[in-house]
Amino acid sequence: MTPALPRIDETHDPARKSWVESANGHADFPIQNLPLGVFVPDGSDRPRIGTAIGDCVLDLAALSAARLVPEPVQAALAEPVLNALFALPAAERGALRQALSALLSDPSQADVLRPMLHDSATVEMRLPAAIGDYTDFYVGIHHATNVGRLFRPDNPLLPNYKHVPIGYHGRASSIRPSGVPVRRPSGQRKSPEGDTPIFGPSVRLDYELELGIWIGPGNALGEPIGIENAAQHIAGFCLLNDWSARDFQAWEYQPLGPFLAKNFHSTISPWVITAEALAPFRQAQPARPEGDPAPLPYLWDAADQSGGALGLTLSVAIETAAMRAAAVPPFILGEGPASNMYWTAAQIVTHHASNGCNLMPGDLLGTGTISTPDDSGLGSLLEATRGGSAPVRLPGEERRSFLEDGDRIIMRARAQAADYVPIGFGACVAEVIPAIG
Amino acid sequence: MTPALPRIDETHDPARKSWVESANGHADFPIQNLPLGVFVPDGSDRPRIGTAIGDCVLDLAALSAARLVPEPVQAALAEPVLNALFALPAAERGALRQALSALLSDPSQADVLRPMLHDSATVEMRLPAAIGDYTDFYVGIHHATNVGRLFRPDNPLLPNYKHVPIGYHGRASSIRPSGVPVRRPSGQRKSPEGDTPIFGPSVRLDYELELGIWIGPGNALGEPIGIENAAQHIAGFCLLNDWSARDFQAWEYQPLGPFLAKNFHSTISPWVITAEALAPFRQAQPARPEGDPAPLPYLWDAADQSGGALGLTLSVAIETAAMRAAAVPPFILGEGPASNMYWTAAQIVTHHASNGCNLMPGDLLGTGTISTPDDSGLGSLLEATRGGSAPVRLPGEERRSFLEDGDRIIMRARAQAADYVPIGFGACVAEVIPAIG
The missing domain is CATH 3.90.850.10 (Fumarylacetoacetase-like, C-terminal domain)
Incomplete structure (x- = not known):
């Protein structure tokens, strides 16, 4: 049985820091946040799902293609909108958060992930989902x-x-x-x-x-x-x-x-x-x-x-x-x-x-x-x-x-x-x- | 300049009959109607666009694949909903109507089109479009x-x-x-x-x-x-x-x-x-x-x-x-x-x-x-x-x-x-x- 409300876990640990330096102490997007959105990198016309970390956006489509996120969310992260991810059970969305928190706090992942980071100032944000109603x-x-x-x-x-x-x-x-x-x-x-x-x-x-x-x-x-x-x-x-x-x-x-x-x-x-x-x-x-x-x-x-x-x-x-x-x-x-x-x-x-x-x-x-x-x-x-x-x-x-x-x-x-x-x-x-x- | 309101043309000719016999005198769907919809044939799970003619439904996806409709509407007719067709200029939607009326009134087309006809009683009708708002x-x-x-x-x-x-x-x-x-x-x-x-x-x-x-x-x-x-x-x-x-x-x-x-x-x-x-x-x-x-x-x-x-x-x-x-x-x-x-x-x-x-x-x-x-x-x-x-x-x-x-x-x-x-x-x-x- 899934809990009625999301639980506090290690992703909320105030001691957790990111190797993305701008995240630590960031007013909006420290590693404890990890919001989801849809962005278009500079020079691209292909919207993709990302997470904000400090002054950067991490390309979750790229992360998914590299199979660095749990299997149940991989297909949804390849979409140009979040609808398919939202449709997944809360436990699977929670597992994505845990994976992102682990990757972004583990300095040994920095070399792999750094090519997937974009400067927030250079990307265009889109609507996160196709809003039906x-x-x-x-x-x-x-x-x-x-x-x-x-x-x-x-x-x-x-x-x-x-x-x-x-x-x-x-x-x-x-x-x-x-x-x-x-x-x-x-x-x-x-x-x-x-x-x-x-x-x-x-x-x-x-x-x-x-x-x-x-x-x-x-x-x-x-x-x-x-x-x-x-x-x-x-x-x-x-x-x-x-x-x-x-x-x-x-x-x-x-x-x-x-x-x-x-x-x-x-x-x-x-x-x-x-x-x-x-x-x-x-x-x-x-x-x-x-x-x-x-x-x-x-x-x-x-x-x-x-x-x-x-x-x-x-x-x-x-x-x-x-x-x-x-x-x-x-x-x-x-x-x-x-x-x-x-x-x-x-x-x-x-x-x-x-x-x-x-x-x-x-x-x-x-x-x-x-x-x-x-x-x-x-x-x-x-x-x-x-x-x-x-x-x-x-x-x-x-x-x-x-x-x-x-x-x-x-x-x-x-x-x-x-x-x-x-x-x-x-x-x-x-x-x-x-x-x- | 397109007319402000759709014009009466040969597709409305009361003398026009269809080689689909049930259309002639049909209460809803004589050849003068030619409504658009989305249907699923018996035994299929693939919705496709069709038109009602008498007691039958003509598969417009099949008609489009056979290039029997004007080029500007062909791609839209291959979709599982009518949104793309609706997005086309009224003149192009009107040209589709004229093509359908000509094909369904011309007995020489019957042999080609008959395999694309389904008995209305055997198909399932779906929503015609993905309704945004x-x-x-x-x-x-x-x-x-x-x-x-x-x-x-x-x-x-x-x-x-x-x-x-x-x-x-x-x-x-x-x-x-x-x-x-x-x-x-x-x-x-x-x-x-x-x-x-x-x-x-x-x-x-x-x-x-x-x-x-x-x-x-x-x-x-x-x-x-x-x-x-x-x-x-x-x-x-x-x-x-x-x-x-x-x-x-x-x-x-x-x-x-x-x-x-x-x-x-x-x-x-x-x-x-x-x-x-x-x-x-x-x-x-x-x-x-x-x-x-x-x-x-x-x-x-x-x-x-x-x-x-x-x-x-x-x-x-x-x-x-x-x-x-x-x-x-x-x-x-x-x-x-x-x-x-x-x-x-x-x-x-x-x-x-x-x-x-x-x-x-x-x-x-x-x-x-x-x-x-x-x-x-x-x-x-x-x-x-x-x-x-x-x-x-x-x-x-x-x-x-x-x-x-x-x-x-x-x-x-x-x-x-x-x-x-x-x-x-x-x-x-x-x-x-x-x-x-």
Whole structure:
């Protein structure tokens, strides 16, 4: 029987160092991380699977061709996307991690592996998987409360919120990796005067700070995933910027939810931080406040409650064109813990499949915006500016109610726990470019 | 310059007959139809592209291998799905149709082609394309009005309805071709007594009668599709049954729209009725009632208004287990014209891409339920039973508020126009099977 949650093992040993010198003390990618991604080396047009180690990317397709990884993962590592690897049982993905950790910490392997290393600065990162379906949830309870309050001051959370992990389907085709510019969308918005809407570039463009959950093996149509097995179906995590046009959203979303306000572009960090890498950073799900209902039995599992939350700090920063020109560093708009999720990743997965909906390897689930209860870590401008009415102040006299062309949004996540080496997600960055024509 | 809408040509000649005798006078698949699909011959495990002709399926992979189709489509026809064919320009897809019509009407070709024909009764139909993204719209105005009235008797249509083709993202992974049974989903519903929801099999399972629109070449991210070009991006049409659990829907849908109430299964008819085949059945979009707003300029095109609607009759029928046992034929629950769409297919496509959202070959768009203004052609039980309060009477003393296990739902569509041979879509059928466990 496989464990309900990934275990801490020698790959998390804080004393373990890599012969890739830049990995030791690296903010994101020490040898304790070993995230998975898809990269294209400089001068090549063939995407291949790699792992980030310090300032380098190790070519796992080459490693696989040399049969230096366990046999069960060799074929999957030769693919141009991670879907086949995600489809493997968690134990086999864990064995890959152990093999990588051993190879990258053993100086006697350096001569063999060094030709398979690429300088990260020279490679292009692609989407890690062919995303079949993308679903976005709404489990950041303070975000849901903050946004609800803008519409319903006396009753911000709807009656279903504490019973149902609220989610909706998003658009898979328009998800892009960090670095791809985001074109300001055009669309319908309500005109301030008169009944006729107008069509044009969004004037209330926003970001949303979220975590992404990568689906592993998944389930057959009609067969739910029990909460006790849900962790087996979570391959890893990333950062997700759910760009939102608030003016379109307010006009279009009734009665069927967000559509063109969201589906023009979503940005993800390209490295999949595996569930195994995050084992030391697991935490108890915060106790529900007094008076909140208990989760229904299909969403409750003791192991998930005691270790299904993640000790992550999430942040979002802005760099405007003026800041860039003046070499002013990015300005942190918000920073806070991922523990502000009302439901765990396992509860999200189990709920999604509870009606028999089939989740597939490489599907992506967003958590929804994660905000803090106070103003220190709001995950969207909609919240930080009180619906646009209170602009945020930026360095150099600039202010923002919503995003302007040339603004670059940078999201980061960092996992920390006493006695373990912290790991990061790498950046999720994209710049807003002007609307077409 | 390609024409804005497919043209009527010799392939629509009502005098044209096929040497496949069963095609002549066939209700669905005379030589004037030539739909595209993916089938698996008896005893094979290799899906291949075919066209339906009378009671037979012609193997287009074999036809392509014999180089009997134009060169530009040969590679695409060797694929196990239609995505590559859909990606080709409309003119090349039109040339394939002309080649098929010529071959199947020319008796001198019979000896060459007969070995490539399969008896339809012996093949298994698959999904015609790998569906990247699935979006469902809400353009059946009488359905929107009927459903809105259940919730808001005085104000059934929301203010955006006549300005925005309302849509939302659905789940691609759970779409199945006609014939695959539909497992009754479990989920959360509001308990009649008390505040705590209960989890269990849906007790308000429903069908929804819709058309599906198959996307052709599509657009790059950030580049809208002008309404004058939209028809070039519509490869064809199918029937769509958007199975819905009304009890889950009522509880979960606020504020982000339908989710688990819909994503457990959707059924489509397996044959793609091409835009070219439907050329003779194009109609003017019905004039908007006096007082309705004009579409915004990005959604208005003269050619689309004069010929962008389809002369189709849609029907939905039920066959219960008891009817089947007694050999009672299916009972028609509703029948009506597709002209009850408030927006055309071109308007749907243009709106979807208006913010730069990239549509991909093989994406599927649903129209939403299409109902008549009177009771003759309601597209869901929710409407036909007034929210479950007025059960419909079936043959043999049976009644239905919502669907029971063993119920089989059969949808059909038929295109008719004076002076042309009518064509059909083939059936979209599935049976409800009991919930798991």
